[in-house]
Amino acid sequence: MKIGVLAVQGAFIEHKNIIEKLGVKCVEIRQKKDFKDIDGLILPGGESTVQGKLLHKLDMFNLLKKEIENGLPTLATCAGLILLADKIENQKNNHLATLPVKVKRNAYGRQLGSFITKADVGHLNNFPQVFIRAPYITDVYSNVSVLSKVDEKIVAVKYKNQIGLSFHPEMTDDYRIHQKLLEMAG
């Protein structure tokens, strides 16, 4: 099995380290040519405007969108969630638009609004949730299942092969969500 982590910008090493600790090969995807024989994909945190732009500049956008739509198991955190979202509040342009949700960027405000909490994520009890200038989900469409809410706001969803999170599991030592991705990929 081989997991690919989008490595155009942001906190991708943290994801890679976890996947490797779980005993699975993980490759950094910086260009189209890196995208070979991938069984699962991680879209990491970072700045969604930068990542979205680089997907186009580096000619990876269509390939990524097609692969995700064709069922490639995908875990997206924070900026990654924004890349997947079909709709983004106060913004005309979306990115990959494979996940039928509406997200609000910087929904908790600037860095002073960042916080850490714990909540259930689907069947995973008491999962540590690190929110950094995080988005949350304001609306879900079609058969999206809500996995987690914090203060009534949706912060984790699953839709077919895609898991979208507002928070950063890669910044904790709880690997259960990454294990979930490996199960989906395996």
Add this chain to the structure above:
Amino acid sequence: MENTRYELNKGLAKMLKGGVIMDVTSASQAKIAQEAGACAVMALERIPADIRAAGGVSRMSDPKLIKEIQEAVSIPVMAKCRIGHFVEAQVLEALEIDYIDESEVLSPADDIYHIDKTKFKVPFVCGARDLGEALRRIKEGASMIRTKGEPGTGDVVQAVRHMRKINSQIRKVSSLSKDELFEEAKVLGVSFELLSYVHKNKQLPVVNFAAGGIATPSDAALMMQLGAQGVFVGSGIFKSKNPKKRAEAIVQAVTNYTDAKLIAKLSYDLGEAMVGINEDEIKLIMEERGI
């Protein structure tokens, strides 16, 4: 500062990794920077090259300018305060800035003490020329480090020197035995605990960016290959002939810093770079401020 807050602040720096933080002096420049792929902007009244040219005392930017830039972009906004000027830092925190740069580019307000950054909720980035400076700033509460380089010169030599020195010192510390670490902590003037972290993990406990004199895609890729986790570009963009094109090229060069073919393509016909000043032509050495 509570531990959680420090983790979140180190975490924001991690989100900036692999990215380019650009100096901007207006809302319109901030938009150009965001559009070009900046992962954050540094709100400044004057870029370092102009601070250098103008001389005199340089201070924190007008909050009006900072607000305008905050409203213009959705990416994180940073701003500089003078070394030791904790009230400027309090003002920036009140403005809800995303990161404060306690910076040698501005005139130092205190020639002995840096700000006690542990008292703030908002994160700080500080400049360093070597491992000692880096760990002292981290002990004071910095959650991100950058090389000092020599700002506003368009000359990358100092940033290269600082990055090489920090990394070579990290390699040395990693190879010491425990009893040697006590002495090394004394020599470097740093806390034993932080030095032990470096010894064990072979890296700084926070993200380390390159800054100072980066003017071209190759400069940026050079710093990345030397071990930087991202770059600050100050005067290099908006002092050049075609800021948008140069900014976009630098962003892509940082992502694919080992792909020389791509960097060659990115460097093609970028227009004139900033003029630059050589090391021996500089009158004001900013890197010596705050050690």
